[in-house]
Amino acid sequence: MSIEHRNPYLNALDEDFLYHLGLDTTMDLEGMFGDVKFVCMGGSADRAESFAKKLVNDLDLDIPEEDIQPLGKTERGSLFKVGPIISMSHGMGMPSMTIFLHEVTKLLEHAGATDYKYIRIGTSGGVGVEPGTVIVAEAGVNGKLKAEHEAVVLGEVRTYPTELDVQVCEDIVALAEGIRVQVGKTLGADDFYEGQGRLDGALDPGYTEEDKMKFLERAYAFGVRNYEMEAPAFAAFCLRAGIPAALVCAALLNRFEGDQVTSTKQELAEYSNNAQELVVRYLAKELGERPTVNP
Ligand code: R2B
Ligand code: URA
Numbered sequence: 001m002s003i004e005h006r007n008p009y010l011n012a013l014d015e016d017f018l019y020h021l022g023l024d025t026t027m028d029l030e031g032m033f034g035d036v037k038f039v040c041m042g043g044s045a046d047r048a049e050s051f052a053k054k055l056v057n058d059l060d061l062d063i064p065e066e067d068i069q070p071l072g073k074t075e076r077g078s079l080f081k082v083g084p085i086i087s088m089s090h091g092m093g094m095p096s097m098t099i100f101l102h103e104v105t106k107l108l109e110h111a112g113a114t115d116y117k118y119i120r121i122g123t124s125g126g127v128g129v130e131p132g133t134v135i136v137a138e139a140g141v142n143g144k145l146k147a148e149h150e151a152v153v154l155g156e157v158r159t160y161p162t163e164l165d166v167q168v169c170e171d172i173v174a175l176a177e178g179i180r181v182q183v184g185k186t187l188g189a190d191d192f193y194e195g196q197g198r199l200d201g202a203l204d205p206g207y208t209e210e211d212k213m214k215f216l217e218r219a220y221a222f223g224v225r226n227y228e229m230e231a232p233a234f235a236a237f238c239l240r241a242g243i244p245a246a247l248v249c250a251a252l253l254n255r256f257e258g259d260q261v262t263s264t265k266q267e268l269a270e271y272s273n274n275a276q277e278l279v280v281r282y283l284a285k286e287l288g289e290r291p292t293v294n295p
Pocket of ligand 2: 123124125126192196227228229252
């Protein structure tokens, strides 16, 4: 099989070791992953597993739940395959997620997969939205309230655009019946506490409740509807790679009302499930139009 890599430097490698996934090109990657059409990812390994099991139960793929076992290693994240869908975790924050984006993208190239899409299914803090709302992002925004991703490369700051795929966003939102969904910008911060303007971190933050509220109002006016920790890097990576991508996050709280996540375990599970359910509906619709593939 002749492989087209996005990065020409990869052509010089005899083997490629996808260190954090625990997979490498000495394995039959084509047989294992050649049919992948969707990669669904989120921070938590538990949610990657529960999403994989939800896919088995909700989609007509004829795969027994016992067959859902992590592939590769599980030290840093877990990766499951359910028919043409990968469900995987990427840890918290842009540095961790970016590593997994590079490795899963190389994995799909080595496997010869084509026409695949990425969907991040996350949790988030709502900005002016009720807990339980699902925000489908039109773009990622950084902590400076700019719709761009800044990365330091070889000692210099590089800036990349962060729009998400309009068509995939619209197709997902169209399936929202019974689920409270909003389209908006998602602010990806570098921290859960001060990076998201919280007042309940371990250190004196050096800003006030009033400062926080003013910033939240500015963010809301800019179109931001939720805070998480990956959006700009996720959108920028997928745009650079030419991979259509969507970001679908459940809001666990409304940041205008507080900083602490006080919902019960059951409420949190219900909120996460809203985002997963919306994506399952989208996958079911998309895959309904394709022939079913082997597990
Ligand atoms: C949402 O939740 C995590 C922090 O609690 C982080 O990964 C994110 O983006
Ligand atoms: N994840 C975040 O990054 N922020 C929140 O407020 C909730 C979940």
